[in-house]
Amino acid sequence: MSESTLGDIVATIDIAAPPTAVWPFLVEEEHVPRWLGCVEYRKEPGHVFYMQPDPGKRAAGSIEGATHCAVLTLDPPHRFVFSWFLPDTPETRVEIELEAQGEGTRVTLTHSGWDQFDPADIQAIYTALAGGWTSSVLPNLKQSVEEG
Numbered sequence: 545m546s547e548s549t550l551g552d553i554v555a556t557i558d559i560a561a562p563p564t565a566v567w568p569f570l571v572e573e574e575h576v577p578r579w580l581g582c583v584e585y586r587k588e589p590g591h592v593f594y595m596q597p598d599p600g601k602r603a604a605g606s607i608e609g610a611t612h613c614a615v616l617t618l619d620p621p622h623r624f625v626f627s628w629f630l631p632d633t634p635e636t637r638v639e640i641e642l643e644a645q646g647e648g649t650r651v652t653l654t655h656s657g658w659d660q661f662d663p664a665d666i667q668a669i670y671t672a673l674a675g676g677w678t679s680s681v682l683p684n685l686k687q688s689v690e691e692g
Contacts, residue, residue: 548663549658549659549663550658550659550661550663550666550667550670551658551659552654552655552656552658553653553654553655553656553658553670553673553674553677554652554653554654554655555652555653555674555677555678555682556650556651556652556653556682557650557651557682557683557685557686558645558648558649558650558651558686559648559649559651559685559686559689559690560647560648560690561648561649561689561690562644562647562648562649563621563622563642563643563644563649564621565649565689566621566642566649566651566685566689567620567621567642569685569688569689570624570640570642570685571587571618571620571624572587573585573586573587575688577602578684578688579681579684579685579687579688580595580681580684580685581595581596581597581602581680581681581684582594582595582596582602582610582613583596583602583605583606583607583610584605584607586615587615587618588615589615589616589617589618590614590615591614591615592612592613592614593613593614593615593626594607594610594611594612594613595610595611595613595628596609596610597609597610597611611628611629611630612627612628612629612630612631613626613627613628613629613638614626614627614635616637617639621642622641622642622643623639623640623641623642624639624640625637625638625639625640626638628655633661634657634660634661635657636655636656636657636658636660637655637656637657638653638654638655639653639654639655639656640652640653641654651682651685651686653677653681653682655673655677658670
């Protein structure tokens with residue numbers, strides 16, 4: 545990675561459950577909005593859903609100011625991939641992989657496609673997302689799975 549491009553955002557977390565138990569929480573409609581903070585999610589390749597950071601708007605089902613996402617790949621129980629983009633900007637890609645680790649699962653999230661942007665224009669969003677995936681989204685997934 546040169547100084548003129550941003551690299552992939554990579555975040556990991558370990559969950560005390562096997563991949564087959566994590567998978568439903570990762571992709572099923574009744575679980576995804578809780579850990580991902582999204583509206584209009586459906587487990588269908590090509591379906592567009594919206595990540596809504598504003599809890600009030602999310603509760604109201606509003607997509608105003610939301611990030612657009614589209615389900616790209618569902619490879620049970622190993623990999624879930626979706627696009628992530630703001631209107632009129634290039635699409636980036638979020639890939640979440642599940643890997644058995646003994647009795648549990650290592651979840652690795654890779655958010656790629658940042659090389660399409662001028663780092664000066666996207667740095668604040670990139671930094672916020674790097675922190676959000678690690679401090680909020682993946683811990684929310686872990687909590688959802690471990691609490692059942």
